[in-house]
Amino acid sequence: MARSLAEIRFYTPKTLEEALAIRAAERSDAMPMAGGTDVMVWRRAAPDEGPAAYLSLWGLRELKQITKRQSCIEIGATATFAQLARSPLLRENFPALVEAARHVGAAQIQNRATIGGNVVNGSPAGDSLPVLAVAPAMVVLTSKGRGTRRVPFGAFYTGYRQTVLEDDELLVSFELPLPPPGTWSGFEKVGSRRAQTISKVMAALQARLDGDTLHGVALAYGSVAPTVIRLPRTEALLEGCSPSERLADDVSGTLNQEIAPIDDLRSTAAYRRFAAVGLLRRLLRRCAAAQGRAAA
Amino acid sequence: MPEAPVEITMTINGVPRTIRTPPDRRLLDLLRDDLGLTGTKEGCGCGECGACTVLVDGALVNACLLLAAQADGASITTVEGLGTPESPSVVQAAFVAETASQCGYSTPGMVVAVTKLLEDHPEASRDEARRHLSGNLCRCTGYRQILNAVERARSGHVTFPAGADGVGRSAWRVDALDKVTGRTRYAADLPWPEGLLHGVTVRSTEVHARLVEVRTGRALAMPGVVRVLTSKDIPGETHFGNATPDQPVLVVDHIRFYGEAIAVVLAESLEAARDGAAAVEVVTEPLPPVTSPEAALADGAPLLHPDGNLAVHHRLSRGDARAAMARADVVVERTYRTPAQEHVCLEPEVAVAYPDGAGGVTVKAPSQNVFFDRHHIARALGLSKNRVRMIQTPTGAAFGGREDVYAHTHAALGAVLTGRPTRIVWTREESQVATTKRHPAVMQYKAGLSSNGKILAMEIRVLADTGAYQSWAPNIGRKMLVHATGPYDVENVSTDIRMAYTNNGISGAFRGFGATQVLFAAECFADELATAAGLSPVAFRRLNHLAIGRTTATGQKITGSCGLAECMDRAVAEAERMASLRPPPPPGTVRGRGLSTIYYGIGYGNAIPDIGSAIVELLPEGMFQVRCGAVEYGQGLLTVFTQIAAEVLGVGRGHIRVMTGDSAETPDSGSTVASRQTYVSGEAVRRAAERLRTELLEFAAQHWQRRLDRLTFTSDGLAAGGDILCSLEAFHRICVEKGVRTRRQARFKASSTRLDLETGQGNAYWPYAFAAHVAGVEVDTRTGNVRVISIVAAHDVGKAINPAMVEGQIAGGAAQGLGFALFENHRFDNGVPLTRNLDTYRIPGFTDMPDVVPILVEEPEPTGPFGAKGVGEPVLVALPPAIANAVAAATGKRFRELPILPEDVRRALCGRPGNAGSATEEG
Numbered sequence A: 001m002a003r004s005l006a007e008i009r010f011y012t013p014k015t016l017e018e019a020l021a022i023r024a025a026e027r028s029d030a031m032p033m034a035g036g037t038d039v040m041v042w043r044r045a046a047p048d049e050g051p052a053a054y055l056s057l058w059g060l061r062e063l064k065q066i067t068k069r070q071s072c073i074e075i076g077a078t079a080t081f082a083q084l085a086r087s088p089l090l091r092e093n094f095p096a097l098v099e100a101a102r103h104v105g106a107a108q109i110q111n112r113a114t115i116g117g118n119v120v121n122g123s124p125a126g127d128s129l130p131v132l133a134v135a136p137a138m139v140v141l142t143s144k145g146r147g148t149r150r151v152p153f154g155a156f157y158t159g160y161r162q163t164v165l166e167d168d169e170l171l172v173s174f175e176l177p178l179p180p181p182g183t184w185s186g187f188e189k190v191g192s193r194r195a196q197t198i199s200k201v202m203a204a205l206q207a208r209l210d211g212d213t214l215h216g217v218a219l220a221y222g223s224v225a226p227t228v229i230r231l232p233r234t235e236a237l238l239e240g241c242s243p244s245e246r247l248a249d250d251v252s253g254t255l256n257q258e259i260a261p262i263d264d265l266r267s268t269a270a271y272r273r274f275a276a277v278g279l280l281r282r283l284l285r286r287c288a289a290a291q292g293r294a295a296a
Numbered sequence B: 001m002p003e004a005p006v007e008i009t010m011t012i013n014g015v016p017r018t019i020r021t022p023p024d025r026r027l028l029d030l031l032r033d034d035l036g037l038t039g040t041k042e043g044c045g046c047g048e049c050g051a052c053t054v055l056v057d058g059a060l061v062n063a064c065l066l067l068a069a070q071a072d073g074a075s076i077t078t079v080e081g082l083g084t085p086e087s088p089s090v091v092q093a094a095f096v097a098e099t100a101s102q103c104g105y106s107t108p109g110m111v112v113a114v115t116k117l118l119e120d121h122p123e124a125s126r127d128e129a130r131r132h133l134s135g136n137l138c139r140c141t142g143y144r145q146i147l148n149a150v151e152r153a154r155s156g157h158v159t160f161p162a163g164a165d166g167v168g169r170s171a172w173r174v175d176a177l178d179k180v181t182g183r184t185r186y187a188a189d190l191p192w193p194e195g196l197l198h199g200v201t202v203r204s205t206e207v208h209a210r211l212v213e214v215r216t217g218r219a220l221a222m223p224g225v226v227r228v229l230t231s232k233d234i235p236g237e238t239h240f241g242n243a244t245p246d247q248p249v250l251v252v253d254h255i256r257f258y259g260e261a262i263a264v265v266l267a268e269s270l271e272a273a274r275d276g277a278a279a280v281e282v283v284t285e286p287l288p289p290v291t292s293p294e295a296a297l298a299d300g301a302p303l304l305h306p307d308g309n310l311a312v313h314h315r316l317s318r319g320d321a322r323a324a325m326a327r328a329d330v331v332v333e334r335t336y337r338t339p340a341q342e343h344v345c346l347e348p349e350v351a352v353a354y355p356d357g358a359g360g361v362t363v364k365a366p367s368q369n370v371f372f373d374r375h376h377i378a379r380a381l382g383l384s385k386n387r388v389r390m391i392q393t394p395t396g397a398a399f400g401g402r403e404d405v406y407a408h409t410h411a412a413l414g415a416v417l418t419g420r421p422t423r424i425v426w427t428r429e430e431s432q433v434a435t436t437k438r439h440p441a442v443m444q445y446k447a448g449l450s451s452n453g454k455i456l457a458m459e460i461r462v463l464a465d466t467g468a469y470q471s472w473a474p475n476i477g478r479k480m481l482v483h484a485t486g487p488y489d490v491e492n493v494s495t496d497i498r499m500a501y502t503n504n505g506i507s508g509a510f511r512g513f514g515a516t517q518v519l520f521a522a523e524c525f526a527d528e529l530a531t532a533a534g535l536s537p538v539a540f541r542r543l544n545h546l547a548i549g550r551t552t553a554t555g556q557k558i559t560g561s562c563g564l565a566e567c568m569d570r571a572v573a574e575a576e577r578m579a580s581l582r583p584p585p586p587p588g589t590v591r592g593r594g595l596s597t598i599y600y601g602i603g604y605g606n607a608i609p610d611i612g613s614a615i616v617e618l619l620p621e622g623m624f625q626v627r628c629g630a631v632e633y634g635q636g637l638l639t640v641f642t643q644i645a646a647e648v649l650g651v652g653r654g655h656i657r658v659m660t661g662d663s664a665e666t667p668d669s670g671s672t673v674a675s676r677q678t679y680v681s682g683e684a685v686r687r688a689a690e691r692l693r694t695e696l697l698e699f700a701a702q703h704w705q706r707r708l709d710r711l712t713f714t715s716d717g718l719a720a721g722g723d724i725l726c727s728l729e730a731f732h733r734i735c736v737e738k739g740v741r742t743r744r745q746a747r748f749k750a751s752s753t754r755l756d757l758e759t760g761q762g763n764a765y766w767p768y769a770f771a772a773h774v775a776g777v778e779v780d781t782r783t784g785n786v787r788v789i790s791i792v793a794a795h796d797v798g799k800a801i802n803p804a805m806v807e808g809q810i811a812g813g814a815a816q817g818l819g820f821a822l823f824e825n826h827r828f829d830n831g832v833p834l835t836r837n838l839d840t841y842r843i844p845g846f847t848d849m850p851d852v853v854p855i856l857v858e859e860p861e862p863t864g865p866f867g868a869k870g871v872g873e874p875v876l877v878a879l880p881p882a883i884a885n886a887v888a889a890a891t892g893k894r895f896r897e898l899p900i901l902p903e904d905v906r907r908a909l910c911g912r913p914g915n916a917g918s919a920t921e922e923g
Ligand SMILES: Cc1cc2nc3c(=O)[nH]c(=O)nc-3n(C[C@H](O)[C@H](O)[C@H](O)COP(=O)(O)OP(=O)(O)OC[C@H]3O[C@@H](n4cnc5c(N)ncnc54)[C@H](O)[C@@H]3O)c2cc1C
Pocket: A031, A032, A033, A034, A035, A036, A037, A038, A039, A040, A041, A057, A077, A078, A103, A104, A105, A106, A109, A112, A113, A114, A115, A116, A117, A118, A119, A120, A121, A125, A126, A127, A128, A165, A169, A170, A171, A172, A196, A197, A198, A199, B046, B047, B048
């Protein structure tokens, strides 16, 4: 039977401590809500299946900061994509994340959509995911009873929209290790319209440029598998090579073995395979251009 | 037990307020329903359209995705906080001056976004502005005039051109100031009367089924639920339809599409009605779905209607196509396909019905024809027409999508049966699944050419999907029949149009009305024929085009106002000039240009009485009032009528008042469809104004003993030469004293003859509008992505009464054509609709649209007001084939099915996608 909307409870804690206490008490009965750009869409699609309560995280100032620590940049879970897009710290250290942030929806969405929501929602089309995968980020989770734990981004997802987040935990921040000097990172996406569009495929690449060769290559794709994925075998092939579009074609066979896209409303598997190579080509071309500039 | 509301404080438009609200109320609902700030609109409810855009602590936010409780402590600015009609902001004034608002539904959100853009990025280029504004969709304008408004506002001062009100001037729209300030009240914005009931529709979740029973007991037992309407409650006719009454007002026993209305729950609040709707139990027995017209016409197909699944069959034959085909030097055969397209009027369906206390009802709702709506409502209610009053509310666009009644009848039924006002507002999802779509069509074309490229014969077979009901199918089929050859003089033609019932939603009227599909096929085919004949697209068309003295497929001789050749020459020349200025394409892309030329019959055609009727009256307060039953839905009719009346009467716009779309107060002037109202009703207005002026001045000449040719009306009063004889108020008084009538009515009838049922011959329409488009595309050979980089649109409009509004129609129609060509496709999976909101059904946004370059060709139509014809539909019709032809020119590949998706382009360009074979690509 439908749950009357009027019966829904709504919590607006002012501190993280308060929020964690509510989370511990309500467990899965209260759904955390940051910007609400996903939650509000689900609520509309299936008003009967929504939770009994919402736990708003929007008011928690302590989760909104982007801070430089000794060896990492810490990004609060409720930092919005608009905040990320404007952040000088990120522009300097993780330009790929700035690019991804600018690709999330339009201004209205970027002003509300948070990086934590993007990650917990866990859509394989979440734009920030490939970048967090290549950084690689550490996901910081906290609960009232068990305190804080750090989960490597690569271990955060356990399946399609499945995460290790427990029902008494909140995602509080991401720690992105400061990249060594000479690191280049970039993000690319193919969508169904030129702006304001969910991705058909997207990719992030991070690598250190030593002379004109790539080292410590990290490559991740979204929308080509049930979760965002790293491509270890393709990364290994790129290691030590000099970036070029041709290089993308050279590794495309392996790349295509590592991804498993499907047909859906937004695109076809065949097209996604093709576009995946195209994205790598663009990334490597941009990387080569950056390297050329650095050398000059 | 409902939770106690929470208390929140907000500063709204500068005023601090403390509000108690349920904790899960959306900011949008709080603003609109609780605070009466109805300027902020709901278009999609899911963050896609931007109609709900407000500023929260200075940041652009979708109010539909924000809970009010989450905005506790925030400062909110809505469109009402930016300016008023009396004192508009610079951005608002710029929107007025640039005609940047049409139906106006997207406008408030757009104004808020532009205001913020200019604050943050005052120097933004047009392309940067496109990106910044990409969270706001507009279905009417094609964005060009909005970007003009951005540029105008940037300059800081905006003045309205004074005195530029007459015919041929770009007078600013009479309804614009209200629209840009959020003052205009659409039906969902009307104040809630005492005792209001909210209606929520229970819809079929099956594609095809027998309806066994609707169990309402549980719903009726729920708190707040007052009544559940089912087909058993319908006092009058249970079925309705534009062409034939084949559609149930509420399902009686046979469910024919997913989303079909089965019951309506009426309750004290929207929430209670929703809960009640979820508690209605629908008992069904499934039937096998029929999901394509081919399957519908196959032997043994399940029948959707007793008379079989073939809903429409029209034929045309001229000359002897078979014999001529046999004589031809070259024969070409091709098949084209077009998808279901949704109108996406930004205002979803809505109706508010008010009982009159005596068993009758007044319905306020968006509309394309208040008299049709009244007819359908009265029939279902079993009332005589004069017991039902239908008043059109400002309408958030129509495009043919409001030619069918939906919520109107349900709301009226609720009001009459409960005696309480009843309001039904559909969601975008309901609009998407339950309103008509453009008929999907498969079109087989065959032509025989002489060795020099003259078309000797054409054979055309069309099979279209009309979905569960006919709506306007026979008329749409006829429009297909008349336009199928394209604008060519072909002596031997055989055309066969069939439309079949299926369980794929409903198809109906949509801007272009059948011509869109066949002219897409015909104009792609023209390019393919040109290639076969070894001619350029221009030379081939020049050889075969209609012109004065030539004859259409229905045997109609074109006798005047034919600007086809001029449209083509000017569009091609302008496109060439623009291309020569463009830097070379970026690596990895190829470019091409494509031409299309079309003709389009204005008005109903086929001898259907096509009558415009208008009343013009001098009122006691010294104003002239124009009354006409036509409706404004964004195209600018109120302004056109104002300009025509101002021109004829010689007064300024301040002295003209226009009333439209009220079945009780305005004369029936037919539907606002078929691009006919400027032509038909505009002419009626002109005649009524002319008659009133002449007769009143004749009286004045006698009364004041002046020469008639010296007398005029002016804004200052009745004038003789330079002297003012008296004010208009005084003149009215004198007329009344002397028993002179101050009101005149005039009618105008468009001429067409009935097509012969066997041969399809006859003077199908009059007049015809002509157009030529040249589209330029850039195709990314790697992603297959097609970007339209230029659109030159030349239209023979007879006479542009208001050039800025005509240009707005052109850019807006072009956007819909671009969407149809490249991504719009309402998809089904075995009859279940997949594209149910704007996140999956994509319409063109700012970044998809280049600046359309309009060229107005004025080949006066002697029977139209000041020579005007119509332009509303031809624009949409002309662009899709131009884009397809451009893609063919760029890639060397011909795409015969719309939309042309990157996936398809990519596949065609590289054979098997995704394999490493693409390594050979250069660039
Ligand atoms: C019109 C539109 C366009 C969009 N375009 C894009 C796009 O281009 N790219 C893209 O990637 N996404 C897009 N999105 C999706 C969406 O904006 C993102 O996923 C967004 O980042 C979600 O963040 P949020 O704060 O709004 O999440 P919410 O909706 O608040 O929450 C999402 C989920 O995360 C959980 N959650 C949120 N924060 C926490 C936390 N700190 N701890 C534990 N759980 C938490 C919630 O319980 C919920 O399950 C779009 C959405 C809309 C409506």
